[in-house]
Amino acid sequence: xxxxVTIGREFGSGGRELGRRLAEELGFAYYDREILTGIAERxxxxxxxxxxxxxxxxxxxxxxxxxxxxxxGGDPMLDQSRAIYQQQARILKEMAQNSNCVLVGRCAxxxxxxxxxxxxxxxxxxxxxxxxxxxxxxxxxxLTDKELRQQILGVDKNRAKYYEFYTGRRWGDKLNYDLxxxxxxxxxxxxxxxxxxxV
Amino acid sequence: xxxxVTIGREFGSGGRELGRRLAEELGFAYYDREILTGIAERxxxxxxxxxxxxxxxxxxxxxxxxxxxxxxGGDPMLDQSRAIYQQQARILKEMAQNSNCVLVGRCAxxxxxxxxxxxxxxxxxxxxxxxxxxxxxxxxxxLTDKELRQQILGVDKNRAKYYEFYTGRRWGDKLNYDLxxxxxxxxxxxxxxxxxxxV
Numbered sequence: 001x002x003x004x005v006t007i008g009r010e011f012g013s014g015g016r017e018l019g020r021r022l023a024e025e026l027g028f029a030y031y032d033r034e035i036l037t038g039i040a041e042r043x044x045x046x047x048x049x050x051x052x053x054x055x056x057x058x059x060x061x062x063x064x065x066x067x068x069x070x071x072x073g074g075d076p077m078l079d080q081s082r083a084i085y086q087q088q089a090r091i092l093k094e095m096a097q098n099s100n101c102v103l104v105g106r107c108a109x110x111x112x113x114x115x116x117x118x119x120x121x122x123x124x125x126x127x128x129x130x131x132x133x134x135x136x137x138x139x140x141x142x143l144t145d146k147e148l149r150q151q152i153l154g155v156d157k158n159r160a161k162y163y164e165f166y167t168g169r170r171w172g173d174k175l176n177y178d179l180x181x182x183x184x185x186x187x188x189x190x191x192x193x194x195x196x197x198x199v
Numbered sequence: 200x201x202x203x204v205t206i207g208r209e210f211g212s213g214g215r216e217l218g219r220r221l222a223e224e225l226g227f228a229y230y231d232r233e234i235l236t237g238i239a240e241r242x243x244x245x246x247x248x249x250x251x252x253x254x255x256x257x258x259x260x261x262x263x264x265x266x267x268x269x270x271x272g273g274d275p276m277l278d279q280s281r282a283i284y285q286q287q288a289r290i291l292k293e294m295a296q297n298s299n300c301v302l303v304g305r306c307a308x309x310x311x312x313x314x315x316x317x318x319x320x321x322x323x324x325x326x327x328x329x330x331x332x333x334x335x336x337x338x339x340x341x342l343t344d345k346e347l348r349q350q351i352l353g354v355d356k357n358r359a360k361y362y363e364f365y366t367g368r369r370w371g372d373k374l375n376y377d378l379x380x381x382x383x384x385x386x387x388x389x390x391x392x393x394x395x396x397x398v
Binding site: 052123125172174175176177178179180181182184185186190193194195197198 | 315322324371372374376377378379380381383384385389390392393394396397
């Protein structure tokens with residue numbers, strides 16, 4: 001069976017960089033954007049649209065684990081969100097079967113739970129996340145600290161809702177992960193080297 | 200400045216074993232029981248009594264960070280708990296000044312916050328904690344799973360209250376730590392080897 005590492009991450013915590021470096025350290029395939037591309041190819045939807053659906057919480061009063069039987073196909077937006085989720089699940093399973101890999105986001109820890117992945121969660125203090133976002137922002141972006149903080153919290157909130165909707169679990173709850181790494185003081189590079197030993 | 204590793208841990212998660220092994224890997228001093236002994240020596244209280252005070256939450260309506268000014272010395276039990284806490288803080292600071300070390304429990308992450316310790320939290324799923332406790336229990340102990348589970352949760356609850364009372368922070372909240380390690384699938388030994396690289 002292939003070795004799988006899944007990475008959940010707070011926005012601005014450096015989780016993607018950590019994932020990429022970890023894949024390099026281990027010689028594993030690294031999938032992030034490729035998951036979106038794969039879904040787009042299989043659904044005839046644009047990559048941008050798929051991303052938009054995946055980054056917004058599904059609009060429903062009930063998580064899918066509770067409310068499945070209550071929805072009888074009456075909501076086309078929700079149906080599409082679900083169809084994309086299912087396509088995503090199929091792609092993740094194929095990726096996991098093809099080779100050892102590191103997968104970022106996309107409820108991969110839950111979708112691949114039967115493969116026993118090593119489940120990582122990456123987080124950081126807000127100050128550190130603000131700094132990282134500033135470093136990566138386009139030069140003409142002129143958000144105040146307050147606006148940037150709200151943006152960060154907004155992305156996290158959507159990730160949390162999406163995750164909870166499809167998994168019935170609490171996003172970022174340490175019991176759902178094998179290791180939670182705070183990148184405030186230990187950078188993604190050093191963390192990746194140490195974590196490679198655990199996998 | 201010496202390198203300090205502090206370890207908070209859920210009862211039954213193997214945090215002490217991880218700490219001992221980590222100290223071995225790093226060639227650091229390891230302090231756990233020694234902290235109790237030190238307090239006992241300096242306060243003329245028995246080690247057993249000190250342990251009892253430290254393992255029960257202080258009896259007060261307000262955390263010390265909030266309520267300090269409300270207590271004017273009217274509660275001898277609370278005064279003693281505080282005196283022991285202060286002795287403990289003094290001992291931890293001495294230990295941190297003497298050599299590189301690994302310190303288990305005792306709010307060390309908070310007490311030594313100015314020394315920039317590497318702050319570890321060790322946890323595990325309940326099934327794994329039950330198993331570990333059974334393995335370590337005396338042969339004649341005949342607790343049911345339910346009783347043992349209650350005992351485990353009770354110890355954790357006291358640790359959480361004690362920590363929150365003296366630090367004003369939430370025990371086990373991942374933002375208070377640099378790394379949170381789930382020992383359910385990765386044993387303390389393997390975890391210690393990888394963590395040594397991060398310190």
